[in-house]
Amino acid sequence: MSNTTFVPDGATYWAHYDHIGEIHGSFNIFEKMWAAWYAWIANDVLATGIMSFVMHELVYFGRSLPWMICDAIPYFQRWKIQDQKIPSYAEQWRCIKSVLFTHCVIELPQIWLFHPFAKAAGMSTDVPFPAWTTMAFQIAVFFVLEDAWHYWFHRLFHWGPFYKHIHKIHHEHSAPFGLAAEYAHPVEVMMLGLGTVLPPIAWCWFSSDFHILTMYVWICLRLFQAIDAHSGYDFPWSLHHFLPFWAGASHHDVHHEKFIGNYASSFRWWDYVLDTEAGAEAQQRRRDKKRAERDAKAIREQQMLSMESMGKDAAVMKSQIAVDKKTL
Ligand SMILES: [Zn+2]
Numbered sequence: 001m002s003n004t005t006f007v008p009d010g011a012t013y014w015a016h017y018d019h020i021g022e023i024h025g026s027f028n029i030f031e032k033m034w035a036a037w038y039a040w041i042a043n044d045v046l047a048t049g050i051m052s053f054v055m056h057e058l059v060y061f062g063r064s065l066p067w068m069i070c071d072a073i074p075y076f077q078r079w080k081i082q083d084q085k086i087p088s089y090a091e092q093w094r095c096i097k098s099v100l101f102t103h104c105v106i107e108l109p110q111i112w113l114f115h116p117f118a119k120a121a122g123m124s125t126d127v128p129f130p131a132w133t134t135m136a137f138q139i140a141v142f143f144v145l146e147d148a149w150h151y152w153f154h155r156l157f158h159w160g161p162f163y164k165h166i167h168k169i170h171h172e173h174s175a176p177f178g179l180a181a182e183y184a185h186p187v188e189v190m191m192l193g194l195g196t197v198l199p200p201i202a203w204c205w206f207s208s209d210f211h212i213l214t215m216y217v218w219i220c221l222r223l224f225q226a227i228d229a230h231s232g233y234d235f236p237w238s239l240h241h242f243l244p245f246w247a248g249a250s251h252h253d254v255h256h257e258k259f260i261g262n263y264a265s266s267f268r269w270w271d272y273v274l275d276t277e278a279g280a281e282a283q284q285r286r287r288d289k290k291r292a293e294r295d296a297k298a299i300r301e302q303q304m305l306s307m308e309s310m311g312k313d314a315a316v317m318k319s320q321i322a323v324d325k326k327t328l
């Protein structure tokens, strides 16, 4: 940050904060804190890396905590989708250890590499922040793109060898819980993680209009989506009751229960259009569709038969008329 070079080396974070406040009086408190952070660390890659990793861990475990509390209180079981299956403390602890391992080994390098890649593609880390409408639009696009990426790669991971050697780990929990959102083979964490990281980099590359704050908000919302989808709870106020195309927990829970179908992450449209929906309702719809197709085919065959017999009758009548004409 060039605007803080007047502060002596070794100055405290708050000295940077005060200095930025003096020369940029129009900045709000968050913008001043943001600029002070980058100035204090004095290394943008390190500043982004630390902030991103800490934020990721806080959001991941912070968002999983309410679901762990719900699992510990019997009152909430009335909204549990698979109500017989509450994860044990041992199961949750094993999951925490595994998730921490993949966060450090797989996600930390991805987080670290994001800054130089995105910076090269034109990402901004400066203040002031972008307008919230710009951020909202870009995040909506990322949700749509990530959902498509997730659908196809998740579907691919259900193919024989990939399922056996990679995706099976994620399916160890047939009744998922919040913490299990990123409980998966490192290859899967990396491949599905690219669906979250690549759209912002591509956006940067093509538009040169992207701020890293948008990335942070996007990551937070994506983590909320993934953890909530694995929560195992469907409340009357859950989002998909108001937005029917939103996937939510009821969509992904069936995927874990049935091991097939419902491959998308955030939305229901890919599974609907490509007929890969899971669950009893979808099966009933498929049966109804097959029955309707069978009935329509039978009607068509009946119509063909009657048309054929009508054609034969007409031919007989025609030859009869010809015979009658000759005899007259
Ligand atoms: Zn799966």
Ligand SMILES: [Zn+2]
Residues within 6 Å of the ligand: 170, 176, 181, 230, 252, 256
């Ligand atoms: Zn899952």
